[in-house]
Amino acid sequence: MHLRAEALILSVRPHGEHGAVVRAFTAAHGMQPGYVRGGRSRALRPVLQPSNQVLGTWRARTEEQLAALTVELLHSCAPxxxxxxxxxxxxxxxxxxxxxxxxxxxxxxxxxxxxxxxxxxxxxxxxxxxxxxxxxxxxxxxxxxxxxxxxTRCAVTDATDDLAFVSPKSGIAVSRAGAAGYEARLLAxxxxxxxxxxxxxxxxxxxxxxxxxxxxxxxxxxxxxxxxxxxxxxxxxxxxxxx
CATH class of the missing domain: 1.20.1440 (de novo design (two linked rop proteins))
Known part of the structure; x- marks a missing residue:
């Protein structure tokens, strides 16, 4: 497995004495986890900040193995x-x-x-x-x-206008007419x-x-x-x- 892609850092978890397991979100390959050697170091902590954009390189011998990940900072949200x-x-x-x-x-x-x-x-x-x-x-x-x-429609009347609530059970909208008497049980x-x-x-x-x-x-x-x-x-x- 060898992948190189831009990614958004989503989470960073300590692993071992100095490393970190990072989950990063790529456009074409979805969520990709990886182990960053020295990820808890002073140099890498500002890079591995959730919401930062990085260029990541993942390498692993098999698909089942947690890939080794190296990162280059592209954009920081630190401020x-x-x-x-x-x-x-x-x-x-x-x-x-x-x-x-x-x-x-x-x-x-x-x-x-x-x-x-x-x-x-x-x-x-x-x-x-x-x-x-x-x-x-x-x-x-x-x-x-x-x-x-x-x-898009009322769960009670099937109307498509005057939708003002949502059923917390079904997740379907409810119109004002359909909600009459039950407003307190619904979500706005x-x-x-x-x-x-x-x-x-x-x-x-x-x-x-x-x-x-x-x-x-x-x-x-x-x-x-x-x-x-x-x-x-x-x-x-x-x-x-x-x-």
Missing amino acids: LFGEPLPAAALAWVTALTATTLPEALPFPRLHAALEGVLAAIEAAPAARGWAVALVRYELLLLAELGFGLDL LPPFLQTGGEAGWDDILAGLRLTGHFLARDLLTGKGAEPIAARERLVDRLLRAVA
Whole structure:
């Protein structure tokens, strides 16, 4: 196995005394794990920062063996980790992707969307500039992994207009008429997820509650506490920003 490709660093785990196991996301070859010798050294720690873009070279004698990985830094997001909100967003979106994606399967749309989210965070560290992109990324991740929501029709009336809620069980939209009397049991569907464009804080937080419900139920169960904690930190900091 010999692979050379640009990749986004998603996670870094200590391995042995000095090394690190890195999971990196490539456009054509999906998630690729690799062992970086000296990955915990002073020279490599800034390179192996989740969200950084690198040129990686993976080498292994067999497909089953964990490949040895060497990296060259192409672009660093390190300055963003000095700001609480961008840092929380980067930590969450990389942890989510690293935790949920299977290895070695290409997800080109997801890779392009993740690059877009990272670019949006870098271009506009204020959350209003990237939160909408983050919610859309979470929805795309659900869809790419087989848990997509149906936001095109009402689960009760089959209508395609005036959709304002989503069933937390089926993941299908519900119109205002179809939701009558049951609104408290449903998740709000913010308009920007249907019409596009910018969104206010209330809609952004509603979008995060919507995606958060299905991520926790369908993708993160049994995956450990770290991804959930990363998302809780992000939402907490967003709520502080709104207050």
